[in-house]
Amino acid sequence: MILSTLISRKARLMHTITFFANKGGSGRTIATMALACGFLAQGKRVAVMDCTDQAGCNPNGPHPSTLQNWMRQMAACKFRPPQLELIECQTPGEVEDCAAAADARGIDILLIDTAARIREPQIAALGIAELVIAPAISPFEARCILDGIDEYLGPTEDVMCLVNGCRNGAPEATETRRTFGHFAVFHSELPSAEALSDQILNGDIGHFTASLACRPDKPGFARYREAQDAWTAVQRLAFEVEFALNGHRLELFDGHSAYPIKRKAVA
Numbered sequence: 001m002i003l004s005t006l007i008s009r010k011a012r013l014m015h016t017i018t019f020f021a022n023k024g025g026s027g028r029t030i031a032t033m034a035l036a037c038g039f040l041a042q043g044k045r046v047a048v049m050d051c052t053d054q055a056g057c058n059p060n061g062p063h064p065s066t067l068q069n070w071m072r073q074m075a076a077c078k079f080r081p082p083q084l085e086l087i088e089c090q091t092p093g094e095v096e097d098c099a100a101a102a103d104a105r106g107i108d109i110l111l112i113d114t115a116a117r118i119r120e121p122q123i124a125a126l127g128i129a130e131l132v133i134a135p136a137i138s139p140f141e142a143r144c145i146l147d148g149i150d151e152y153l154g155p156t157e158d159v160m161c162l163v164n165g166c167r168n169g170a171p172e173a174t175e176t177r178r179t180f181g182h183f184a185v186f187h188s189e190l191p192s193a194e195a196l197s198d199q200i201l202n203g204d205i206g207h208f209t210a211s212l213a214c215r216p217d218k219p220g221f222a223r224y225r226e227a228q229d230a231w232t233a234v235q236r237l238a239f240e241v242e243f244a245l246n247g248h249r250l251e252l253f254d255g256h257s258a259y260p261i262k263r264k265a266v267a
């Protein structure tokens with residue numbers, strides 16, 4: 001009896017991830033939406049919490065929020081409650097109550113998008129996070145985030161940085177990763193891609209990729225290939241985030257193994 005209670009409690013445990021960047025345009029919202037798609041593809045129940053200045057917009061008014069627009073497109077891709085929910089919070093109390101209610105409803109993953117200006121609701125969102133993901137689209141954002149981590153989070157092992165959407169390709173991504181210094185950085189990166197930047201127009205990245213699918217000799221193949229690469233990167237990141245939530249880190253395989261079988265990565 002006791003054992004089954006423990007098991008059912010464990011099975012309902014919700015993971016909470018908060019996106020943090022004390023600089024606007026760092027890619028928090030893009031990464032939030034992308035990771036939601038990645039976890040939905042794994043069959044998880046996902047709630048996205050809007051803890052930005054757009055929270056509380058009228059979805060039917062002239063200016064719905066970014067996440068409200070995205071939810072509309074996700075619904076068109078058949079991702080609706082209870083599989084995917086949008087929660088909007090404007091006060092610390094709402095953040096804590098809504099997170100507890102989402103857990104009780106059986107949500108598997110709560111992803112919290114925050115504003116660049118860190119005020120009380122954002123501090124509450126960071127406070128309840130099991131994992132804080134700090135995305136940067138260039139070394140400049142990464143430098144700002146380093147200062148922000150010192151200022152708002154202090155010494156913590158629960159922050160993981162993310163190289164996301166570097167427009168100038170691999171050299172900029174490498175420099176962004178290097179700028180994060182001693183902080184843990186996900187090995188998986190999100191590329192700069194239309195499939196990611198246009199999520200509020202297209203909804204689910206997997207559906208968008210499928211809608212572009214064509215053979216290599218057909219017009220539009222480059223677009224399809226870019227979307228497919230982005231979708232693969234999103235799914236890879238979702239798995240790496242799940243490893244991180246379970247306390248594991250991917251390490252690069254250096255070619256030396258204590259085991260006779262060669263392993264490409266260890267978790």
Ligand SMILES: Nc1ncnc2c1ncn2[C@@H]1O[C@H](COP(=O)(O)OP(=O)(O)OP(=O)(O)O)[C@@H](O)[C@H]1O
Pocket residue numbers: 021023024025026027028029030031052115116137164165166190191192193194196197198
């Ligand atoms: N992976 C990516 N691929 C392409 N473009 C990207 C990617 N990530 C971010 N961007 C672009 O960078 C810009 C900022 O992204 P986003 O809105 O997610 O940042 P933010 O941190 O949420 O900013 P804000 O302070 O406005 O809330 C957007 O215009 C988006 O198109």
Ligand SMILES: [Mg+2]
Pocket residue numbers: 028029030052113
């Ligand atoms: Mg945003």
